[in-house]
Amino acid sequence: MxxxxxxxxxxxxLLASGCVNEPVPQPNQTIQQNNTxxxxxxxQQNQTTQQNQTSTFMLPGFKRFDINKSGFCGDTVCAGSxxxxxxxxxxxxxxxxxxxxxxxxxxxxxxxxxxxxxxITISGKGNFSAPMMTVAMPMISENFVTxxxxxxxxxxxxxxSPASWKAVQLTSKSNQLSPYAYxxxxxxxxxxxxxxxxxxxxxxxxxxxxIEGFVTSRASGKTVPKIDSxxxxxxxxxxxxxxxxxxxxxxxxxxxxxxxxSIPSTYYISGNYVVWSTRDCNVPQGKPCxxxxxxxxxxxxxxENFTEVxxxxxxxxxxxxxxxxxxxxxxxxxxxxxxMVSQIVMFxxxxxxxxxxxxxxxxxxxxxxxxxxxxxxxxxxxxxxYSYNLGTxxxxxxxxxxxxxxQYDVFGNTVAxxxxxxxxxxxxxxxxx
Numbered sequence: 001m002x003x004x005x006x007x008x009x010x011x012x013x014l015l016a017s018g019c020v021n022e023p024v025p026q027p028n029q030t031i032q033q034n035n036t037x038x039x040x041x042x043x044q045q046n047q048t049t050q051q052n053q054t055s056t057f058m059l060p061g062f063k064r065f066d067i068n069k070s071g072f073c074g075d076t077v078c079a080g081s082x083x084x085x086x087x088x089x090x091x092x093x094x095x096x097x098x099x100x101x102x103x104x105x106x107x108x109x110x111x112x113x114x115x116x117x118x119x120i121t122i123s124g125k126g127n128f129s130a131p132m133m134t135v136a137m138p139m140i141s142e143n144f145v146t147x148x149x150x151x152x153x154x155x156x157x158x159x160x161s162p163a164s165w166k167a168v169q170l171t172s173k174s175n176q177l178s179p180y181a182y183x184x185x186x187x188x189x190x191x192x193x194x195x196x197x198x199x200x201x202x203x204x205x206x207x208x209x210x211i212e213g214f215v216t217s218r219a220s221g222k223t224v225p226k227i228d229s230x231x232x233x234x235x236x237x238x239x240x241x242x243x244x245x246x247x248x249x250x251x252x253x254x255x256x257x258x259x260x261x262s263i264p265s266t267y268y269i270s271g272n273y274v275v276w277s278t279r280d281c282n283v284p285q286g287k288p289c290x291x292x293x294x295x296x297x298x299x300x301x302x303x304e305n306f307t308e309v310x311x312x313x314x315x316x317x318x319x320x321x322x323x324x325x326x327x328x329x330x331x332x333x334x335x336x337x338x339x340m341v342s343q344i345v346m347f348x349x350x351x352x353x354x355x356x357x358x359x360x361x362x363x364x365x366x367x368x369x370x371x372x373x374x375x376x377x378x379x380x381x382x383x384x385x386y387s388y389n390l391g392t393x394x395x396x397x398x399x400x401x402x403x404x405x406x407q408y409d410v411f412g413n414t415v416a417x418x419x420x421x422x423x424x425x426x427x428x429x430x431x432x433x
Contacts, residue, residue: 062204062213072168073102074161075207076143076184089164102164117432119399122160122167123149123425135418135426137224140370140411141181143207146170147416147426148177148188157188159207160428162414176203178224184208187215187225187232202234204249215247216254228269231298235264235276244276246298257296261305264294268319272299275324275349277314280306293324295349309347309354316366318374322350325374327365344376344388357388358395370410373431377406385417399429 068080078091084104093104100110122145123135136155138147145160151169155177160167175191190203202215202225215225215232223242225234230249235242244257244264257274258264267276274296281289292308311328318325324347331341340363347354358364363379364386372390375398380386385398385408401419408417413431 062211065210065212067207067210070210071207072159072161072166074143074159074164074166074168077208077210087164089161089166099163102166115432117430119427119429120165121425122428123147123158136407137178138407138409138416138418138426139179139181140409140414140416141185142183142411144181144184144186145414145416145426145428146179146181146186147418148179149426157186158426159186160426162428162430170205175200180224180226182227182229185227187227189222189224190214202232204232216245226267226269228271231269231274233267233269233274235267244274244296246274246296257303258294261294265314266317270319270321272297273319273322273349274298275319277312277317278306279314280308293349307349307352311345312347313365318367318369320369322348323369324349325367325369327363327367327376328356340379344374357390360395368408368410370412373410373413375408375410375415377408385415387415398431 067075067077071077071079071082073082073087074089076090078087082091084091084093087102088099088104089102093099096107097104098107098110099105100113105113135147135149138145140146143161143163145162147158148155149158149169150156154174156172157170157176157179158167159170170186171192173192177189179186179188184207186205186207188203188205189200191200200222201217202222203212204215205212216222218236221237223235225232227233232247232249233244235244237243238256241260242264243259244267246255246257246269247253248255258276264276264278267274269275275293277291277293279289279291283289290308291310291312291314292306293312294306295304296302297304309324309326311326312324313326313328316327326345326347327342328345329340329342341361342364343356344358344364344367345354345356357374360380364376367374367376372392374388374390375385376387378384378386378397381397381400383401383403383406385401385406387396387398388394389396398415399417401417406417406419408415410416415429415431417427417429418425419427
């Protein structure tokens, strides 16, 4: 299962990579090259007093859209014809009431309803011939569940609002995929205005502020972008080398974080840190490369180039605050599938200490973390999603799935998952409070 999962993860990254041509500007849209600072061990960045706010000026390549015309119920903005009666998800409710399934109810009834967990299917499987690609890449933020889904042979960005219980197709042009969400902000890979059919660029969309546009316009292969607060991070090919870039939405400043010092794999951004898994292959002949991570401190503008973490799965891990969470093998060698045992481990990047969270004799991989909740793919029951609560130290079986490949994410008490070999499409599991 691990080999299949990792192979498919690599396939997704390769799909999102490639050489791209310069974007073709749309009417009334100006796309300009951003100024890029080449950072190294000490990357200097201009700091602003608005790092936790959306920029009030229009960044190069961005444009405004009319929220009254383009908005949707659940986009966090009460606009157009929306009212408390038609869309309490955006417009709220009267005093003493709360919004549930886009209807106002007494606060006491809301509290009772929210105590009970439930599972719903929020989207079908679309109509693409490859079953594992039809509905893919679920991500959850405070406001949205987002994923890409194929219609008529092309991927489009889908958004579901847990507040309104409504799903909408956000994009209508061809080839937009791999979305990532933070609050009301979304980023995704976009090929809609590219000449090169294998090329992707990065698109930004803020439902609350009514701002959208391409983040960069360079002709270079890019992989899945990720966003946290006012920062976007991604990887792209530079002189045949995969490098990590950071974009500041408050200032429009772009910074290249790596320059061939390491071989970056999966990357994340959380708070003040950008982290990416990497390998150090400067080892004696015949010895395997060391696995570890590199860490960039946005506030200090400093790069910690490599810290070894034995057993780190460089493709399937997650990062929150100061902690890496990953699945690590109990043994470096095994003779049968029964011996393929791994545990969920948390590594603190400040103290450089680790602790093992699980103990059962099963294969565990690709954890995701949000607050106190960690979920992962587990081999028990022929394939399941399990969880671990950092506050209560309790482990739970969330859902049994069809043996095969799964994609999932977690935010708060909500889990989004795709069971790729079933017909259930995108599913939402809301845990009781």
